[in-house]
Amino acid sequence: MKAHLTRRYIFSASHRLHREELSDEQNRAVYGKCSNPYGHGHNYALEVTVSGQVDAATGMVCNLVDLDETVRREILGRFDHVNLNRCGEFTSQVPTTENLSEVIFHILKQYFTAAHLERVRLEETLMNSFEYCGGN
Amino acid sequence: MVYLTRRCEFSASHYYHNPEFSEEENRRVFGKCANLNGHGHNYTLEVTVKGDVDPQTGFVVDLKELKEILNREVLDALDHRHLNKEVPEFLRRIPTTENLAIAIWDRLEDKLSVATLHRVRVYELPDLYVDYYGEE
Numbered sequence: 690m691k692a693h694l695t696r697r698y699i700f701s702a703s704h705r706l707h708r709e710e711l712s713d714e715q716n717r718a719v720y721g722k723c724s725n726p727y728g729h730g731h732n733y734a735l736e737v738t739v740s741g742q743v744d745a746a747t748g749m750v751c752n753l754v755d756l757d758e759t760v761r762r763e764i765l766g767r768f769d770h771v772n773l774n775r776c777g778e779f780t781s782q783v784p785t786t787e788n789l790s791e792v793i794f795h796i797l798k799q800y801f802t803a804a805h806l807e808r809v810r811l812e813e814t815l816m817n818s819f820e821y822c823g824g825n
Numbered sequence: 826m827v828y829l830t831r832r833c834e835f836s837a838s839h840y841y842h843n844p845e846f847s848e849e850e851n852r853r854v855f856g857k858c859a860n861l862n863g864h865g866h867n868y869t870l871e872v873t874v875k876g877d878v879d880p881q882t883g884f885v886v887d888l889k890e891l892k893e894i895l896n897r898e899v900l901d902a903l904d905h906r907h908l909n910k911e912v913p914e915f916l917r918r919i920p921t922t923e924n925l926a927i928a929i930w931d932r933l934e935d936k937l938s939v940a941t942l943h944r945v946r947v948y949e950l951p952d953l954y955v956d957y958y959g960e961e
Contacts, residue, residue, distance in 0.1 A: 691961045692923045697952035738956075743927065746843055747854055748919035753953070754856060 693807060694750045695738040698760055700769035703730035704784040728772065733786075734812040735764065737797060739804035751804035759801045764793055786813040790821040798823065828943060829885045830873040833895055835904035838865035839920040842909075863907065869948040870899065870929065874940035886940035898932045922949045926957035934959065 705728035706720035716724040723729070737760060741750045767776065773784035778792045794809040812818040840863040841855035851859040858864070872895060876885045906912060908920035914928040926947045934942050948954040 690927055690957075692926055693956035693958075694923065695954050695956070743921075743923045746845065748841070748921035748924045750923055750955075752854065 690743050691740060692743050692750050693738055693740045694753075694804070695736050696753065696756055696760070698735045698737070698765060699732060700735065700765050701730060701732050702768050702771055702773050703728045704773040704779075705729070706783050706785060708783060728774065731813050733768075733789075735760070735793065736808075736810040736812075737806070738808040738810070739801070740807045741804040755803050756801060759797065763796050763800045767796075768793075786811050786817065786819045787821075790819045794821045794823060826875055827878050827885045828873050828875045829888075829940070830871050831888065831891055831895065832869060832871050833892075833900060834867060834869050835900050836865060836867050837903050837906050837908050838863045839908040839915070840864065841919050841921060843919060863909070866949050868903075868925075869954075870895075871944075871946040871948075872929075872933065872942070873944040873946070874937060875943040876940040886937075890939065891937070894933065894936050898936050899929055902932070903929075922947050922953065922955045923957075926955045930957050930959060 704723075705725070706723035707716050708719075711719065713724075737756065739751060739756065743750055768789075773779050773789065776784075779788070782788050790809050790811045793811065794806065797809065798806050806823070808820055808822045810818060810820045840861055841858040842851050842861060843854075846854065872891070874886050874891065878885055902912060908915045908925070910916075912920070912928075914920075914931075915924070918924050918928075926945045929947065930942065930945045933945070943958070945957045946954055
């Protein structure tokens with residue numbers, strides 16, 4: 690029997706949505722106040738959904754301790770209380786929450802192999818959330 | 826096709842223990858959940874049904890009937906109970922959130938006469954939930 694398990698995590702980071710090749714005016718037109726020169730921050734809520742057969746001996750899809758350890762080490766350790774624009778993942782792409790969702794998905798896909806990674810959902814504010822499930 | 830979700834809450838105690846494991850193994854796999862004195866949670870259950878909207882009533886399902894079925898089949902059996910000791914499904918199966926979602930699905934699937942069960946979501950904590958969609 691296959692079940693989906695979702696765990697929620699919180700981290701805080703700053704970013705600025707801005708592209709060097711655009712003029713200030715163009716950046717302002719595309720990104721609005723998100724392109725303010727000194728950046729701003731969010732408390733992000735990350736939901737990670739994994740799926741798999743429920744193990745008959747443990748009753749679990751995967752051990753939560755393993756998932757927590759991977760997310761804390763690879764995601765929170767990397768992105769909590771940092772400026773996303775300074776992270777290697779965003780030297781050549783804008784740290785929108787869309788891009789951040791995709792980055793997080795690919796990092797977790799690489800480091801968490803105990804269950805199938807179904808989805809990464811990222812809330813930037815209570816009003817905005819983004820989902821990435823891999824693929825196109 | 827329209828999806829309708831009903832939310833309800835129940836409180837129950839449980840522990841995780843596989844009699845085929847040594848005490849050490851139980852402790853390693855289940856951590857503090859293996860404490861045989863048990864512990865409890867306030868669970869939130871979301872049941873999603875799907876169907877066509879009845880042109881006469883404008884309903885996917887009669888909510889009163891859904892509530893009665895939920896109360897009778899799920900809440901009466903689980904609310905303020907010790908899952909390991911009082912709920913037949915868990916006399917031999919570990920009452921993880923995964924198995925709880927499956928057990929609730931099995932309890933509901935044949936009882937819903939007017940709509941089709943789509944998803945059972947069980948929150949053990951605000952940051953941890955399991956989805957079950959039936960046999961996939």
